Amino acid sequence: MPPTEIVPQEAVAPLMRGITVLRRLTDADGALSLSELERTTGLARSTVDRVTGTLARMGYVRLDGRDVFLAPRLMELGNACLAALGLPGLLGGPADALADALDESVSLAVADGDGIRFVHQATRRRAMSLSFRIGDPLPAERTAPGALFAAHWTVAEWDRWRARRAADPRNAAFPAVPPGAGPDEAEFAARAARAGERGWALDDELIEPGLVALALPVRDAVGAVVCVASVVSHTSRHTADSLRETVLPRLRAATAEWEESLRRAAATDAPPAAPAPAPGLADWTRVSKQELGRGFIESLARGLTVLTAFGEGRAALTLSGVAEATGLARATARRALITLEHLGYVAVEGRLFRLTPQVLALGFPYLSRLPLPQIAGPHLAELSRRVHDSASLAVLAGHDVRYTARVATRRIMSVHITVGTRFPAHATSLGRVMLADLPPDARAAWLADIEPRALTPYTVTSGAELAAVLERVREQGYALVDEELEQGLRSIAVPVRDRAGTVVAAVNVAMHGSRRTVEQCVGEVLPELRAAVARIEDDLRTAGRFARVPEV
Numbered sequence: 149m150p151p152t153e154i155v156p157q158e159a160v161a162p163l164m165r166g167i168t169v170l171r172r173l174t175d176a177d178g179a180l181s182l183s184e185l186e187r188t189t190g191l192a193r194s195t196v197d198r199v200t201g202t203l204a205r206m207g208y209v210r211l212d213g214r215d216v217f218l219a220p221r222l223m224e225l226g227n228a229c230l231a232a233l234g235l236p237g238l239l240g241g242p243a244d245a246l247a248d249a250l251d252e253s254v255s256l257a258v259a260d261g262d263g264i265r266f267v268h269q270a271t272r273r274r275a276m277s278l279s280f281r282i283g284d285p286l287p288a289e290r291t292a293p294g295a296l297f298a299a300h301w302t303v304a305e306w307d308r309w310r311a312r313r314a315a316d317p318r319n320a321a322f323p324a325v326p327p328g329a330g331p332d333e334a335e336f337a338a339r340a341a342r343a344g345e346r347g348w349a350l351d352d353e354l355i356e357p358g359l360v361a362l363a364l365p366v367r368d369a370v371g372a373v374v375c376v377a378s379v380v381s382h383t384s385r386h387t388a389d390s391l392r393e394t395v396l397p398r399l400r401a402a403t404a405e406w407e408e409s410l411r412r413a414a415a416t417d418a419p420p421a422a423p424a425p426a427p428g429l430a431d432w433t434r435v436s437k438q439e440l441g442r443g444f445i446e447s448l449a450r451g452l453t454v455l456t457a458f459g460e461g462r463a464a465l466t467l468s469g470v471a472e473a474t475g476l477a478r479a480t481a482r483r484a485l486i487t488l489e490h491l492g493y494v495a496v497e498g499r500l501f502r503l504t505p506q507v508l509a510l511g512f513p514y515l516s517r518l519p520l521p522q523i524a525g526p527h528l529a530e531l532s533r534r535v536h537d538s539a540s541l542a543v544l545a546g547h548d549v550r551y552t553a554r555v556a557t558r559r560i561m562s563v564h565i566t567v568g569t570r571f572p573a574h575a576t577s578l579g580r581v582m583l584a585d586l587p588p589d590a591r592a593a594w595l596a597d598i599e600p601r602a603l604t605p606y607t608v609t610s611g612a613e614l615a616a617v618l619e620r621v622r623e624q625g626y627a628l629v630d631e632e633l634e635q636g637l638r639s640i641a642v643p644v645r646d647r648a649g650t651v652v653a654a655v656n657v658a659m660h661g662s663r664r665t666v667e668q669c670v671g672e673v674l675p676e677l678r679a680a681v682a683r684i685e686d687d688l689r690t691a692g693r694f695a696r697v698p699e700v
Contacts, residue, residue, distance in 0.1 A: 159487040162199070163451030165191060167491060169199050170222070170510045173209070175323065178218040178514040185216060201443040205436050206452065208511075210526055218511045220523055220687040223695075224456060226283060226512035229503045230694045231459040233258070235375050236268045238413055239366070239406050240694070243377065244270040246402050250395060253380040256366075257293040259373075260285060260505040261492070262309035263322065264293045267375065267505070268694070282516045282695055283508030284324040289313075289336040292343075292351035292363035293376035298336065299344030300373065324513070326356050348396060351378075352388035360388045362395050364403045369414040377403055429453060429475045450476055451484040455493065455507060464500040516695040520653060521553035521567075523691060524644075524684045528555045528655065531680035535673050537659040538565075539680070541644070542578040543652070543699050545570060547598050549579045552653070552700050565658075571633060574600045574614055575607050577641035578654040580627035584618045585643055585651035591618060607632040626677075628669055636661050640669045642681050647689045652699065655681050 155164075172188045173180055180188070185196045200216050203209040207221035230236050239256060247254040247270035256268040263285050280286070288294025288309065301309070310333065318327045331339065331354070343349035351361040363378040379395045386394065429450075436444045457465060457473035465473065471481040485501055488494040492506045524541045532539040532555040541553040548570040556564070573579025583591060592615070600609040608614050621627045628640045641656035657673050664672065691697050 156486050156490050158483050159490055160447050160451050160483050162445045162448040163484060163487050164491065165189070165195060166199050166203060166445070166448040166452065167493075167510065169196070169203065170208070170218075173216065173218050174509060174511050174514055178511070180216055182214050182216060198443055198445055199448065201440060202445045202448050205440065205444060206449055208452070212526075218515055219526075220515055220518060220691045222511040223515050223690050223693070225452065225510050226508045226516075227690065227693045228456050228458050229505065229507040230267060230282075232463040232503050233267060233505075234413070234460070234463065236694045237460065238409055239375070239377075240268045240270075242402065242406055242409070243268055246270075246379075246398070247272065250379060250398065252385075252395070255280070255378045255380060256375050257286075257291075257363075257378065258375050258505050259288075259297045262305065262312050263287050264291055264297065264376070265505040265508055267508075280324055281513040283512035285322055285509065286325055286355070287319050287322050287330060290319070290325060290328075290330040290351075290354045292349040292354075292361045292378055295336070295339045295343040295349040296363055296365050296373065296376050298340035301340070330354065348392075348399075350388045350392060353383070358383050360386055360391050362388075362391050362399060364396075364399050366403050366406050366410070368407075369411045374410070377406070447480075450474070450480055451487060454481060454484040454488065455503065458503045464497065464502050466499050467501070470501065515691065517698075518691060519698040519700055520644075520688070521700060523687050523697065524553050524653075524655070525555070527680045527683045527687075528553055531555075531655075531657065531676060532557060534676050535657055537657050537663065537673070539655065539657050539677075540565065540578070541653055541655050542576075543654075544573060544579065544582045547573055547594075549573050549576050549582070549654075572601070572603070574598065575603050575629065575633045577627040577629040577639040577656050580618060580621050580629065581625075581641045581643045581654045582651055584622035584627070591615075603633055604631055604635045606630065606635075626674060628666060630666060631661060638664070638666070638669065640673055640677060642674075642677055644681055644684055644688070646685075646697070647692050652688075655684070 168189050169185060172185060182196055182200065186193050189196065200209055200211060204211050207219055210217045210219045235256060243254045243256055251272060253272050254270045255266055257264040257266050265285050266280055266282055269280065269282055288298055317329055319325060319330065320327065339349065347364065349363045353359060359380065360383060361378045361380040363376050365373040366375045366377055368374045377399065379391065379399055381391050433446050433449055437446055453474050454470055457470045467478060467482055467485065470485065471478045474481060485494055489496055493504055495502045495504050521541060528539040528541060536557060538554065538556045540551055542549040542551045551565055551567050551569045554565060554567055573583060583594060586594065595611050595615055600611070600614055602609050608617060626640060626642045630638050637658060638661045639656045639658040641654045643651040644653040644655060646652045655677065657677055688697060
């Protein structure tokens, strides 16, 4: 929803500027130079510097020289929106199961003004597959979900749609779809009417050639459409009619089950708990102001914090509830809410405030597709800088480890490994910390399936001895390998865990044996390594709350 033309007198200008910067970065797929931000926002360079400095302090962007990058922590704003909405948490798992059963992509979308916005995606990995991301906006007239939502539009909502079409006839405001006018008003209105009568809608290559979709509404306990579920395919697999014939009965059965889940959840919902005040926000802003001076904009930081007051069990809050959740004064919270409502990120219902799906426009589409190597990359660079040795990320690939990210040091004598390199897992610190976390039966099966070979005179090749080594690694939480992969090479690694506590990768620091003793590796490198991995895991927990983080 575009902001109203008249800016409220009590609006917080720095908050508006900060959101403009985040939107420009999102539109540019997560990265712009400071000069490009100055040009695209129309802000003075000094203002851009202060805004990006504040956002960097919050962890929402990363500054690298003259370039600005969106950072995974920004996803906490979108996570607050999705948690408050409740749909991904309740229906995400069933949608994934349906996608597996049908072997087709399944999406959940909600209405956002005169468009739709995806809140969950379960995609198939194919050469031709769905490329939309969580948070991507689409014009209602070019989608199957849009027709179902439009079937219930009021006169005012149709007027708003017409105004948007007149101002943006080729959908330039929807970068996720190819430019084009789409159906005219008569055609779209007819499709919406048919969708309302039938209770389902088809997208027959409206978004782009080759894409077909079938959509059904999902209703809450009082019969209101809360989201639309779509099964999406390609014309190489289905025509629109064959997709309907094949999928409609199963999608109807699935959405009926989902609606029953929503009714049960509504019946058992406890009153929302009083939100806990944000820990130390006042102290944090005060310290930040002391350290950064004019480079830190308190009103921007406080305004964005208001968005995080909402969440699971806190879909709607009063002004007092927002103030209590954030620790802000009521007057400060009120001005932030007025600003966010003006910009379209908050909706007001009487005394209650709710987040709108537009909050997902703040970086979520780009960040929701970041793979683990990109999330880890900046932390590996900082780790390498601090310990003056190479740092790497790897995953377990059968009997090997496969390097997926690496930051090397510049030395005459250094460890030369490239992304994609594979080494036997049994002889590497990376492999051992990942193997040590396997369940005992799986670890025993892995050991029984290999014949550890000696790569140096020091490589452990006895199955019994290797099993004892892995048990010791599991207990101590790190692995140190000394000249077992290559003579002169010493490395130390710790595991990387996802939100569920499962080891999904490992990070190591590797060096020539002459650089540090074993004791120095444990005493000097291990604390830095653990701190870096803790930062990676923080980002991974944020990024993986409602989105799947690819390993590569």
